[in-house]
Amino acid sequence: MGTGQGPVAAQGAVLALDRIIKTFPGVTALDQVQLELHAGEVTSLIGENGAGKSTVVKILTGIYQPDGGQILLDGEPVSFPTAQAASGAGVTAIHQETVLFEELTVAENIFIGHAPRTRFGLIDTAQMRRRAGEILASIGAEIDPGVKLKDLGIASRHLVAIGRALSVEARVVIMDEPTAALSQKEIEELYELVETLKAQGKAILFISHKFDEIFRISDRYTVFRDGQFVGAGKIADVSEGDLVKMMVGRAVDQIFPKRAAQVGDEVLKVVGYSHPTEFEDINFTLRRGEILGFYGLVGAGRSEFMQSLIGITRPSKGAVKLEDHVKVIRSPAEAIEAGIVYVPEDRGKQGAILDLPIFQNVTLPSLRETSHRGFLRLAEEFALTRQYTERLDLRAASLDTTVGSLSGGNQQKVVIAKWLATRPKVIILDEPTKGIDIGSKAAVHEFMSELAAEGLSVIMVSSEIPEILGMSDRVIVMREGRIAAELEGDALTPETLVRHAAGIGVKGEAA
Amino acid sequence: MSLAETTSAPEARARGPVPDRLRAPWEAKLKSWESLLLVVAIGIFILNSFASPYFLNAWNLSDATFNFTEKAMIAFAMALLIIAGEIDLSVASIIALASTAMGLVMEAGFGTPAIVATGLVTGLLCGAFNGVLVTRLGLPSIVVTIGTMSLFRGISYIVLGDGAFRGYPSDFAFFGQGYAFWVISVELVIFAVLAVIYGVVLHRTNFGRAVYAIGNNPTGALFSGIRVARVKMILFLLTGLMSGVAAVCLTSRLGSTRPSIASGMELEVVTMVVLGGVNILGGSGSIPGVVIAAFVMGLVTFGLGLLNVPGIVMSIFIGLLLIGVIALPRLWAKFRGRA
Numbered sequence: 010m011g012t013g014q015g016p017v018a019a020q021g022a023v024l025a026l027d028r029i030i031k032t033f034p035g036v037t038a039l040d041q042v043q044l045e046l047h048a049g050e051v052t053s054l055i056g057e058n059g060a061g062k063s064t065v066v067k068i069l070t071g072i073y074q075p076d077g078g079q080i081l082l083d084g085e086p087v088s089f090p091t092a093q094a095a096s097g098a099g100v101t102a103i104h105q106e107t108v109l110f111e112e113l114t115v116a117e118n119i120f121i122g123h124a125p126r127t128r129f130g131l132i133d134t135a136q137m138r139r140r141a142g143e144i145l146a147s148i149g150a151e152i153d154p155g156v157k158l159k160d161l162g163i164a165s166r167h168l169v170a171i172g173r174a175l176s177v178e179a180r181v182v183i184m185d186e187p188t189a190a191l192s193q194k195e196i197e198e199l200y201e202l203v204e205t206l207k208a209q210g211k212a213i214l215f216i217s218h219k220f221d222e223i224f225r226i227s228d229r230y231t232v233f234r235d236g237q238f239v240g241a242g243k244i245a246d247v248s249e250g251d252l253v254k255m256m257v258g259r260a261v262d263q264i265f266p267k268r269a270a271q272v273g274d275e276v277l278k279v280v281g282y283s284h285p286t287e288f289e290d291i292n293f294t295l296r297r298g299e300i301l302g303f304y305g306l307v308g309a310g311r312s313e314f315m316q317s318l319i320g321i322t323r324p325s326k327g328a329v330k331l332e333d334h335v336k337v338i339r340s341p342a343e344a345i346e347a348g349i350v351y352v353p354e355d356r357g358k359q360g361a362i363l364d365l366p367i368f369q370n371v372t373l374p375s376l377r378e379t380s381h382r383g384f385l386r387l388a389e390e391f392a393l394t395r396q397y398t399e400r401l402d403l404r405a406a407s408l409d410t411t412v413g414s415l416s417g418g419n420q421q422k423v424v425i426a427k428w429l430a431t432r433p434k435v436i437i438l439d440e441p442t443k444g445i446d447i448g449s450k451a452a453v454h455e456f457m458s459e460l461a462a463e464g465l466s467v468i469m470v471s472s473e474i475p476e477i478l479g480m481s482d483r484v485i486v487m488r489e490g491r492i493a494a495e496l497e498g499d500a501l502t503p504e505t506l507v508r509h510a511a512g513i514g515v516k517g518e519a520a
Numbered sequence: 521m522s523l524a525e526t527t528s529a530p531e532a533r534a535r536g537p538v539p540d541r542l543r544a545p546w547e548a549k550l551k552s553w554e555s556l557l558l559v560v561a562i563g564i565f566i567l568n569s570f571a572s573p574y575f576l577n578a579w580n581l582s583d584a585t586f587n588f589t590e591k592a593m594i595a596f597a598m599a600l601l602i603i604a605g606e607i608d609l610s611v612a613s614i615i616a617l618a619s620t621a622m623g624l625v626m627e628a629g630f631g632t633p634a635i636v637a638t639g640l641v642t643g644l645l646c647g648a649f650n651g652v653l654v655t656r657l658g659l660p661s662i663v664v665t666i667g668t669m670s671l672f673r674g675i676s677y678i679v680l681g682d683g684a685f686r687g688y689p690s691d692f693a694f695f696g697q698g699y700a701f702w703v704i705s706v707e708l709v710i711f712a713v714l715a716v717i718y719g720v721v722l723h724r725t726n727f728g729r730a731v732y733a734i735g736n737n738p739t740g741a742l743f744s745g746i747r748v749a750r751v752k753m754i755l756f757l758l759t760g761l762m763s764g765v766a767a768v769c770l771t772s773r774l775g776s777t778r779p780s781i782a783s784g785m786e787l788e789v790v791t792m793v794v795l796g797g798v799n800i801l802g803g804s805g806s807i808p809g810v811v812i813a814a815f816v817m818g819l820v821t822f823g824l825g826l827l828n829v830p831g832i833v834m835s836i837f838i839g840l841l842l843i844g845v846i847a848l849p850r851l852w853a854k855f856r857g858r859a
Contacts, residue, residue, distance in 0.1 A: 321742070341744070351743070359740055373733055383725050398538065405538050408539070
């Protein structure tokens with residue numbers, strides 16, 4: 010990395026990233042990205058899920074170390090080897106999920122790790138409470154620093170998290186999706202807080218999926234796509250449409266093996282599915298041989314809905330019809346019996362049993378088939394496992410090795426094989442290619458098309474636009490627990506997906 | 521440079537079918553915990569035979585088996601329960617309650633069949649009580665069974681005070697004092713039959729596979745269609761039932777019921793299970809391991825007894841043995857990790 014050309018950072022940038030590279034095994038998370046944060050200004054970092062936003066946050070806060078490029082503080086190269094180094098340099102972050110402690114008081118939460126001390130080295134509770142009170146007052150929060158955190162509501166907890174971020178002498182404040190859990194009134198209060206911080210001369214990095222917020226409070230924007238810097242500038246100079254194009258306007262660099270769909274009869278019909286907190290009034294149908302995409306932002310309620318469909322949680326109302334018969338599914342065991350299976354997003358916890366061998370994982374839901382009167386038949390188990398793992402091109406030392414020893418891609422193949430071995434009618438794949446290498450991704454996509462061609466109905470939950478566009482016959486977009494749109498054919502474009510998912514009105518055309 | 525170009529070079533691998541297994545099952549067994557334990561058992565046996573001239577006597581050896589048969593009956597069910605990630609610390613108190621119930625039935629004038637049935641049913645009911653609290657209310661089993669440990673024995677104390685039930689019918693002595701043939705006691709036969717049944721259930725059935733799956737990852741097992749709550753409920757019922765069986769044997773052997781019967785036995789049962797190679801955190805272990813561990817504990821206790829070692833020293837020795845066998849694999853892994 011040549012540094013002789015002088016800093017890329019423009020005049021006045023408090024903190025800048027210069028050609029930062031970060032790689033993980035099999036993935037380049039950040040490829041020479043740039044970012045500038047200016048005093049008294051809000052810069053919005055915009056990008057799809059997986060664009061590299063959270064990696065940037067982790068590099069700025071000392072959790073990850075960049076593999077190339079440099080971090081410039083006031084134009085001087087610095088490094089943040091630890092989280093303490095970053096906060097010592099005045100960089101603080103308000104995370105999506107700041108870890109707070111239920112049993113501690115508000116003041117203790119705010120000052121945990123750097124509480125003021127008395128001259129005997131004990132925690133100076135009185136001073137800590139006073140200063141916590143000052144910090145909370147400075148952000149307009151009326152919270153008693155002496156109460157325990159568990160007695161506060163979500164919104165107040167959020168303010169405590171913000172207070173904690175501001176309890177160090179901060180010059181740079183990173184706000185990572187700060188409004189995700191807030192009501193409209195609380196969001197307004199947050200905007201006021203951002204104005205206060207701006208007036209204090211702090212440089213703010215704002216990360217949000219919501220365009221109205223971005224335009225409301227930002228001064229500048231920077232767009233990432235697939236770990237690369239796409240563009241930056243003043244927010245006043247761009248339109249929503251420009252930003253959406255920058256986010257998604259990629260050359261399609263993956264070839265999706267989607268075959269012409271032979272879509273048949275209706276297999277699954279979901280009517281009025283609702284849950285008290287997670288989703289509301291979900292209606293759709295699924296046909297034989299169809300791949301139905303479910304797109305939405307993280308937290309749109311897609312996984313929660315799917316898990317309810319297979320009986321992990323109970324819906325408050327709604328009905329499921331499978332091949333014209335009403336089915337009541339109260340447990341995954343009943344879902345398997347009915348022919349609906351779910352490949353979860355969280356492979357390690359929900360999808361696989363990592364410490365058990367491959368063949369035991371694959372046959373777990375099919376034991377009734379491979380066994381005889383309740384007694385195991387290992388030869389049958391190996392045969393079944395072989396049949397499905399070979400189709401998926403599983404790479405493993407043997408079928409007796411533990412699933413945990415495989416790469417992410419091969420683990421996913423085991424999980425998919427396990428569900429196909431039950432010969433389902435409907436397979437739900439939740440982020441089927443998340444965190445797996447390109448080679449395995451292609452194998453999973455190829456296989457998905459084959460299955461659909463064979464007459465299986467597939468529901469694919471994905472946050473990756475190319476995957477959704479490349480694989481789906483039809484797409485349902487969810488937003489905040491509801492179906493925001495159902496798209497197919499010409500209406501299915503990156504722009505329409507992002508607009509519906511983020512809740513921006515679709516101009517001109519009716520979707 | 522696109523993302524695809526930088527990352528789309530998967531390592532070229534030799535193609536070919538994936539073998540079922542790399543190691544034959546017998547090879548895995550040879551290097552297992554159970555083999556090591558077997559060596560320990562044989563070692564203790566040899567040491568004992570040198571240490572005391574009375575050890576190598578068929579009747580003495582037969583007596584030695586009473587040191588572990590009743591505990592081992594419970595240990596089999598407990599092994600499954602611990603592999604599934606739960607525990608039952610109330611087993612010794614279930615014995616007390618079951619034995620008390622049997623005494624009441626005996627006092628009421630019923631014969632041996634009714635007494636035995638009462639013991640077994642009481643055990644089942646206690647197991648059901650634990651199971652419902654754990655699986656329906658989602659309470660942690662360690663807390664629930666510490667609670668029922670006091671509760672069950674407490675009932676026994678209320679009924680008996682400092683008294684005792686004596687005068688069981690003479691044919692009732694069959695279970696704890698009878699011999700099937702020569703030196704082979706009825707208890708030893710029950711132990712052997714249960715060992716085979718539990719071994720088959722754990723290692724050769726769908727139910728056993730579900731037990732391992734739940735112990736390794738309860739969420740993953742649930743998502744895989746295992747009826748987790750039902751399996752756990754059955755395990756609590758089995759543990760209760762086995763405590764009932766042990767109550768019949770022990771009461772029959774002692775010929776009386778006191779509320780302090782089998783006190784402290786729950787820890788010896790758990791020790792036996794863990795010594796047998798069952799992971800106390802769940803997920804792994806075997807019945808052959810528990811069987812060998814039962815013999816090891818029986819031999820140690822009996823050997824030390826022959827040497828006139830006082831009981832308190834014995835319990836120190838058992839404690840050290842337990843810590844030793846749990847620490848050993850960790851130390852071994854550390855040592856190998858460094859090499």
